Amino acid sequence: MTTTQPTHQTVTAAACIIGDEILNGKTRDSNAHFLAKYLFDCGIDLKRVEIIGDDYNDIAEAVTRLSSQHDLVFTSGGIEKEKKADIIYPCIGPTHDDLTYDAIARAYSLPTEVDQETCTAMQKIMTARDPYWKMTDARKRMAIFPSPAKILRTCPEELWVPVVVVNDNIHILPGIPRLFERLMVTMKDRFENIAKERGVARYYRVQIATRKPEGDIATLLTEAQNRVADQHIKIGSYPKWGKGPDGARVVVSIVGRDEDAIKSLGNEILAGVNGWLFEPVKKVEHKDIK
16 A cells, blocks of 8 residues: 655755854754754755854854755754753843844844743743742843744743744754753644645655675665665665674665655665564654654
8 A cells, every 4th residue: 555655845954053162062962963853754854954153144144045045944052041049941041142143133134122922921931930030131132033033932831932933934943952852842733734735745764684794785775776866765874883682784774755665675675685674664753752
């Protein structure tokens, strides 16, 4: 039974990870990895990830370029967190090095303005967590957004931080991984619908293990990849360091949008490498993206 027809339609995305702390090694970025899995589950092709420092010109150049070349852009960072006692206040930072909103506004010659609804939500949520919390000019700065912009309030009863969308496709998110992930999860339907409206199918994958070394199967995989390239199927070969407990030396991954084509090619390669199913054909869905 055919469940998915081949499609050549795509939705492309790019990520711009912003922060000196990433480039100098102080902080390890995990948001790009999460985003890659998340978009892959949606059937959206993440084409590029760039990491840049806290510099107005660099942010403006990168974001405008990526926006012009991709359907969707996600920024992460230019962002800090406030911490008092054991309470973490998720926010777009109030300090001098938190430049993202202002830099993107400048890039598109947009004014910035205080979003009063965000200030009200911030006041309500933060005072409920900490009765000593006070609204200050620095904190109000965290609600100054480019205008016009689309303000996505994904979970207003719990999170005062919105996702700000500029130029219709640039989604500005904080860099705190827990907050970044939570905001993205609340928008899953949005991006799945974008892919669906474009006629983009979800990805399917089959993985095959073999005891043969990679050098022994390279020619077979290359010939297979050349033969199916126009079907937008990708074959990957991932050698293990030593042998796995089952004797596997290489895992071959076959990914595409046509379930039947993936099954057929998987059976062919399974026989060719004298292997076994490491993971049967299934729709790609990372269980940690909830």
